[in-house]
Amino acid sequence: MSVKTIEWKNDQVVMLDQxxxxxxxxxxxxxxxxxxxxAIRQMIIRGAPAIGVAAAMGxxxxxxxxxxxxxxxxxxxxxxxxxxxxxTAVNLFWALERMRKVYSENRDRGVDAVKRLxxxxxxxxxxxxxxxxxxxxxxxxxxxxxxxxxxxxxNAGALATAGYGTALGVLRALKESGKKFxxxxxxxxxxxxxxxxxxxxxKKEKIxxxxxxxxxxxxxMQIGRVDAIVVGCDxxxxxxxxxxxxxxxxxxxxxxxxxxxxxxxxPTSSIDLNCPTGEDIPIEQRNPxxxxxxxxxxxxxxxxxxxxxxxDVTSQELISAIITEKGIIRPPYQQxxxxxxSH
Amino acid sequence: MSVKTIEWKNDQVVMLDQxxxxxxxxxxxxxxxxxxxxAIRQMIIRGAPAIGVAAAMGxxxxxxxxxxxxxxxxxxxxxxxxxxxxxTAVNLFWALERMRKVYSENRDRGVDAVKRLxxxxxxxxxxxxxxxxxxxxxxxxxxxxxxxxxxxxxNAGALATAGYGTALGVLRALKESGKKFxxxxxxxxxxxxxxxxxxxxxKKEKIxxxxxxxxxxxxxMQIGRVDAIVVGCDxxxxxxxxxxxxxxxxxxxxxxxxxxxxxxxxPTSSIDLNCPTGEDIPIEQRNPxxxxxxxxxxxxxxxxxxxxxxxDVTSQELISAIITEKGIIRPPYQQxxxxxxSH
Numbered sequence: 001m002s003v004k005t006i007e008w009k010n011d012q013v014v015m016l017d018q019x020x021x022x023x024x025x026x027x028x029x030x031x032x033x034x035x036x037x038x039a040i041r042q043m044i045i046r047g048a049p050a051i052g053v054a055a056a057m058g059x060x061x062x063x064x065x066x067x068x069x070x071x072x073x074x075x076x077x078x079x080x081x082x083x084x085x086x087x088t089a090v091n092l093f094w095a096l097e098r099m100r101k102v103y104s105e106n107r108d109r110g111v112d113a114v115k116r117l118x119x120x121x122x123x124x125x126x127x128x129x130x131x132x133x134x135x136x137x138x139x140x141x142x143x144x145x146x147x148x149x150x151x152x153x154x155n156a157g158a159l160a161t162a163g164y165g166t167a168l169g170v171l172r173a174l175k176e177s178g179k180k181f182x183x184x185x186x187x188x189x190x191x192x193x194x195x196x197x198x199x200x201x202x203k204k205e206k207i208x209x210x211x212x213x214x215x216x217x218x219x220x221m222q223i224g225r226v227d228a229i230v231v232g233c234d235x236x237x238x239x240x241x242x243x244x245x246x247x248x249x250x251x252x253x254x255x256x257x258x259x260x261x262x263x264x265x266x267p268t269s270s271i272d273l274n275c276p277t278g279e280d281i282p283i284e285q286r287n288p289x290x291x292x293x294x295x296x297x298x299x300x301x302x303x304x305x306x307x308x309x310x311x312d313v314t315s316q317e318l319i320s321a322i323i324t325e326k327g328i329i330r331p332p333y334q335q336x337x338x339x340x341x342s343h
Numbered sequence: 344m345s346v347k348t349i350e351w352k353n354d355q356v357v358m359l360d361q362x363x364x365x366x367x368x369x370x371x372x373x374x375x376x377x378x379x380x381x382a383i384r385q386m387i388i389r390g391a392p393a394i395g396v397a398a399a400m401g402x403x404x405x406x407x408x409x410x411x412x413x414x415x416x417x418x419x420x421x422x423x424x425x426x427x428x429x430x431t432a433v434n435l436f437w438a439l440e441r442m443r444k445v446y447s448e449n450r451d452r453g454v455d456a457v458k459r460l461x462x463x464x465x466x467x468x469x470x471x472x473x474x475x476x477x478x479x480x481x482x483x484x485x486x487x488x489x490x491x492x493x494x495x496x497x498n499a500g501a502l503a504t505a506g507y508g509t510a511l512g513v514l515r516a517l518k519e520s521g522k523k524f525x526x527x528x529x530x531x532x533x534x535x536x537x538x539x540x541x542x543x544x545x546k547k548e549k550i551x552x553x554x555x556x557x558x559x560x561x562x563x564m565q566i567g568r569v570d571a572i573v574v575g576c577d578x579x580x581x582x583x584x585x586x587x588x589x590x591x592x593x594x595x596x597x598x599x600x601x602x603x604x605x606x607x608x609x610p611t612s613s614i615d616l617n618c619p620t621g622e623d624i625p626i627e628q629r630n631p632x633x634x635x636x637x638x639x640x641x642x643x644x645x646x647x648x649x650x651x652x653x654x655d656v657t658s659q660e661l662i663s664a665i666i667t668e669k670g671i672i673r674p675p676y677q678q679x680x681x682x683x684x685s686h
Contacts, residue, residue, distance in 0.1 A: 022643065022644040023641065184650075186558075187532070187634070187642070187643075188558070189530070189532060189556035189557065189558055190556050192642055192643075195634075195635075195642045195643040196642065196643065199643050199644050199647045200643075200644045203644050203646070203647060208648075209647060209648060210647075210648040210649065210650050211634060211635065211643050211647050211648065211649050211650075212634070212649070212650050212651075213532035213533050213557070213589070213590075213634055214532065214556070214557050214558040214590075215529075215531070215532055215557040215558075215589050215590025215593060216589055216590070216650065216651075216652060216655075217593065218590070218592045218593035218596060218655065219589060219592060219593075219652055219655040220650070222592060222655065222656070246556070246558050246559055246562060247556075247557075247558025247559070247561070249561045249562060249565060250558060250560065250561035250562075250593060250597060253561060253596060253597055253600050254593060254596055257596050291530070291538075291554060291555070291556055292538075292554065294637045294638065294642075295637065295638055295640055297638055298366065299530070299535055299538045299539065299637075300365065300530075300535075300538040300539065300542050300543075300554055301365040301542050301543045301546050303546070304542045304546060304552060304553075304554050305551075305552060305553040305554065306553065306554050306555070307527075307553050307554075307555050307559065307563070308555075308559075309559060309562055312559075312561065312562040312565065313565070
């Protein structure tokens with residue numbers, strides 16, 4: 001399957017509009033960095049690694065188009081605009097930091113050289129992400145080798161990355177290794193990334209998939225229908241706490257009760273050693289309408305208060321292992337994450 | 344507030360169409376028992392106690408309209424049709440059993456007398472249900488006296504009963520007792536009884552209400568925003584296991600992890616001593632379209648497999664107390680339920 005989540009094409013950033021999937025496959029062309037920022041904010045593109053790639057391409061695009069005499073000031077403005085789009089996934093800030101490093105290390109070579117190098121760096125981040133996903137896939141497929149029934153939450157697929165996926169990359173690799181298994185997909189309210197995106201990806205991949213509401217996950221575990229759980233992540237704290245899509249924590253608590261292994265897959269760019277614990281990870285609050293409306297129509301009474309946190313934090317003690325492109329991290333996470341990253 | 348969930352009016356059964364709430368308040372008139380059965384099946388009326396009342400009124404209506412010479416055969420047919428509507432809530436079978444008892448104990452007094460007595464019995468079941476809810480409210484309000492933030496799942500309100508409600512009856516009584524508190528309402532996918540019905544009832548009642556998706560409940564407990572949970576029930580087994588709306592089990596597991604009391608409210612007609620444990624309670628599977636579609640539009644890719652159990656079972660060990668019209672049942676449930684019912 002080739003899902004083109006995002007591409008650099010003719011010096012523009014081209015992305016699949018994920019808000020319209022699975023019904024319509026519409027390509028959006030971002031003509032400048034502000035359009036890239038808007039696309040991230042509006043969730044035309046979403047998923048921590050994909051947001052990182054988009055931000056990097058946004059910086060490259062903004063720099064390339066800069067015509068001002070004060071390039072340095074505009075560069076700061078571009079980075080700032082992209083940094084403000086979404087707060088939780090650390091891959092965004094990681095990618096901006098990489099772009100900023102290319103800028104500052106090469107600034108003395110002149111603006112044209114910097115522009116060229118930023119464009120190269122964005123493409124490099126893109127390619128590295130796909131390669132990292134494939135590595136994660138191999139490691140994860142070994143961990144899940146005996147699982148017949150796998151559950152996943154949200155979308156950590158090709159659509160959440162430059163391609164292949166983190167959690168779904170593991171499932172792709174598992175299938176490529178010849179294993180037979182099926183997948184329960186939590187619909188993932190309110191944005192329905194599971195129903196709309198993961199179900200769409202797995203169907204294209206011809207992996208047996210059953211869609212459930214988030215509230216059914218506990219029942220499935222209770223009746224013995226889940227052997228393993230694999231999800232992506234938006235930020236891993238230094239102690240192993242993981243921020244991921246709202247509802248992930250609940251799945252992890254249920255998994256613990258039922259003795260089901262709970263795996264997190266993400267590139268090392270999702271690890272934030274500057275966050276000591278999950279409590280230090282900012283949790284994005286999104287528009288209440290994501291909860292109260294569907295297809296523009298109200299689901300709930302008018303004027304009702306709504307709480308819409310987009311992420312939650314899963315305590316490290318609930319996580320069986322973290323899969324990165326460098327291998328498998330096991331508890332105790334505090335020390336093993338530090339040594340894993342420095343390797 | 345006066346929500347007229349169901350009424351016996353001019354020898355017809357009149358009900359509020361709960362599928363259209365909160366946007367439209369449309370009254371449906373059931374002109375015969377088959378229409379009552381269809382209304383239960385289609386969830387025009389839902390909620391265990393309300394289904395029981397509807398079934399009783401359906402029997403009375405069917406009997407009253409019977410013109411056949413073989414009244415006994417038709418009576419059986421009426422009871423059977425209503426019994427087949429939904430399998431999980433025991434109140435349905437309990438109400439049918441009460442109607443059958445009136446029939447068999449008075450059959451020798453002639454068909455006209457039986458018809459008259461069945462009509463009286465249905466009204467009695469209706470009135471008793473409201474009275475039971477008010478009793479439950481008093482007992483429950485004492486239990487919840489110190490709770491500032493209460494969570495509920497699905498709708499166990501006036502709409503789920505003849506009036507006042509079980510879990511929401513407790514919240515109504517709590518408000519009447521002058522306590523200040525607010526309520527988190529889980530939207531309750533797939534049918535959205537929380538978003539559509541509970542939010543609507545609590546708003547009318549002027550109780551401070553915040554709507555969340557089911558996947559957010561764990562996060563709220565984690566950040567210390569929930570003091571107590573109260574839900575209704577569709578069937579209580581002899582050992583205290585409780586079948587209730589899908590997702591209830593998950594909430595109870597989360598509550599246990601966070602040391603939050605988890606209360607179940609239901610009339611003694613929800614207790615089924617013939618079910619030794621929750622494993623003996625049949626779990627209804629409903630139409631996959633409830634999960635895959637909203638407002639007639641697809642949420643997921645075409646042809647995806649869907650699992651749609653309408654209920655789950657919460658193990659008795661996760662339940663802090665069961666509130667009935669007779670008082671509070673505490674663990675150990677096996678013996679305390681038996682003595683509670685026989686009192």
